Amino acid sequence: MEFIIPIKGEVKFNITLDPTVWIFDDRRIDLDEFFSGKYEYKDELEEYTKVTSAHWSREIIEGATYPPTLKTEKKYERTKVLTSTFGVELKQFILNAEPLKNATILVVETSEGDHSFPFTELDSLLLKFSHKGKPLREDGPVHVLKKDGSNINNPIKYVTAFRIE
Template identity: 55%
Template sequence: MESIIPIKGKVKFPITLDSGVWIFDDRKVDLTTYFDDTDEKVDALEEYTKAVSRHWSREIQEGATYPPTLKTEKKFEKEKILNGSFAIPFAPFLKNAEPMKDATSIIIETKTGTHSLDLDQANQLLIGFSKDGKPLRDDGPIHVYYMDGSNRSQPITDVRAFCVK
């Protein structure tokens, strides 16, 4: 199975998405908790700034050596990656492809058919790439979810391409 998904059509830069490398991307979200969170979604820059601040405070208080709790935290994060179900927002990829000014919609091409969305809706998509720590091989390589969770139990599967129209 091919894990490369193109974004093509009315875009300035046709790009390809490789779901195999997203496990290392800081933008990934945990699908087991994402739709259950009632909190307002946090800005990525704000989240990064808070994480760096916590790390800096820890180094000032405890020194640059890693205390046992930090080792445990790293082990927990590794376990989470090995057993988690993850997705990544689609909007940054669509933005990088730079849809033409006359583009109005996006077609999600699947093995069995197509799904059409306007560009505003496309910016509200999550691309699932991992379930229980494993790549989506059987009906993947990716699944498409709406950020509002309306298709949480029935995502768009067998995605082959995104075509901007």
């Protein structure tokens, strides 16, 4: 099975996706939390601004200090990566390929057939790339899930490409 997935068709840039590196991506979503209702969407810029502002204020008041919990936080994150189920939003990758103005449909090509979605549904699609810390080698490299959880038990598997029409 090929782990590289192309985005092709009516796009300005044909790009390829490599789901094996998304485990290191800050945009990854813990799907166990997401579908259990515990997930909280965070605006990356807003989150960065808050953390930076708090750090700046603390350094002005207290001086530079290093948190004693840094090692335990890293260990927790490593354990979470090895045991959790993760995904990413599909929309960001499609927009990076810059679909042409006449493009209105996303076709998910699989070895079992094609699945079409209008661009209005891009916000509702997730790409699951790991299950309990393991890559999806058997029926992957990704599964396409809907954010509402309607196809969580029957996701789109065996994805070979994304085609924009």
